[in-house]
Amino acid sequence: MSQYVSRISTGLAPRLRLPGTHRRPRRVAMLSVHTSPLHQPGTGDAGGMNVYIVELAKRLAAINIEVEIFTRATAGGLPDSVELAPGVLVRHVDAGPYEGLAKEDLPGQLCAFTHGVMRAWARQRPGHYDLVHSHYWLSGHVGWLAAERWRVPLVHAMHTMAKVKNAALAEGDTPEPPSRVIGETQIVNAADRLIANTPEEAGELVRFYDADPDRVAVVYPGVNLDRFRPTTAVVDAASGTGGTAGTGGTADGPASAVADAIAARDRLGVPRDAFVPLFAGRIQPLKAPDVLLRAVAILLERAPALRSLLYVPVVGGPSGSGLAKPEGLQKLAARLGLADVVHFHPPVGQDLLADWFRAASVLVMPSYSESFGLVAIEAQATGTPVVAAAVGGLPVAVQDGRTGFLVQGHDPVDYADGLQRLLEDPALAARMGAAAARHAQSFGWDASAAATADVYASAMAEHRRRVRSHHV
Secondary structure (H helix, E strand, O other): OOOOEEOOOOOOOEEOOOOOOOOOOOEEEEEOOOOOOOOOOOOOOOOOOHHHHHHHHHHHHHHOOEEEEEEOOOOOOOOEEEEEEOOOOEEEEOOOOOOOOOHHHHHHHHHHHHHHHHHHHHHHOOOOEEEEEEEEHHHHHHHHHHHHHOOOOEEEOOOOOOOHHHHHOOOOOOOHHHHHHHHHHHHHHOOOEEEEHHHHHHHHHHHHOOHHHHHHOOOOOOOOOOOOEEEOOHHHHHHOOOOOOHHHHOOOOOHHHHHHHHHHHHHHHHOOOOEEEEEOOEEEEHHHHHHHHEEEEHHHOOHHHHHHHHHHEOOOOOOHHHHOOOHHHHHHHOOOOOOOOOOOOOOHHHHHHHHHHHOOOOOOOOOOOOOEEEEEEHHHHHOOOEEEOOOOOOOHOOOOOOOEEEEEOOHHHHHHHHHHHHHHHHHHHHHHHHHHHHHHOOOOOHHEEEEEEEHHHHHHHHHHHHHHHOOO
């Protein structure tokens, strides 16, 4: 049995759950109300959850579980359905205005969204869906009603939780409203199974929401290892045959050992010999990109000569509470005197994002809250070490001292210290990059999909037992 699925006991210690011989679903209705799997991650509310849904759905289809993803239409004229991949269908539901509707206003559109889901279901034969899998609390409320109406189990993934976010707010960030807390509590009580990304998240469900430990399953997210893969430089560095341009080290190995990293930098217009601390993600206080900028300013205070070696890319767009001040990070860079070293880039597709990871010396994730931190695994899969906050799932994603550094808190000085260690010791950076690539190999989406299918099967078996007991 894989490491990917475990139940949590009342003592919050993960224990292995054998999948048994329960029947898997033939077709799953997957709900993603507030963000479409067709949207570009890094724009608006699209982020790691989008990647999660797309990759999971594709891998489920590959093991003969069809997936239909319901999402809110955000533009006029969209087709009713789009085939995302063989066995994966995206259904657009009209609910509220197509544009300009903030996520905070979406609860008022859940009735309209539910109506659209029910209309689509009514066109199908009885028993069309075997199970509902909802993502994020807004989808959970639709899933709750749909699962009861269709008499099928509800599996829910929180992705983020209001109580957890409110317990670790960034300065100036907006707390999640009480209505979301109430909504999440209702979903926890209604769901047949809750999928948590890590044992830590499973524990939070129990501590903050009084979830039944026997209904919580831990399934680690995956990474597309075909897309996010190490460069030749990292592979050679692991065997001690050469350096890597990706960490700012010297290219003292064979020409092939640094060719891939150099090629990525050339494609992106990044100087070949630069030290490149990368931020990639949605620009909002929760993700704390300002901490990276302040850490870079500290590095320059310590050693002004570094200015000519620094290239700091920020790849992503404003999101969440960051939309209130979309130019805030650029203004901060100017105030800190970093306008010449910080380079802002719009969100990019997954293939180009992999190039950014290859080109980077280190990925920096100073987030205040992360249910898992998928970006950290993607970067490591390309052989790039990570400096990250020790929050949420990041201690699972990053092995402190081996694949990067975990920082307690959000003091820019601590992040500057981590960056300085990698900058001053290219051999350490190369070793960490090689270890990171090996570590990421254990996070494949195929294993995540198989584990999720086991959760589905368990939920269906328990649901059948409950229905039979009610008819006795």
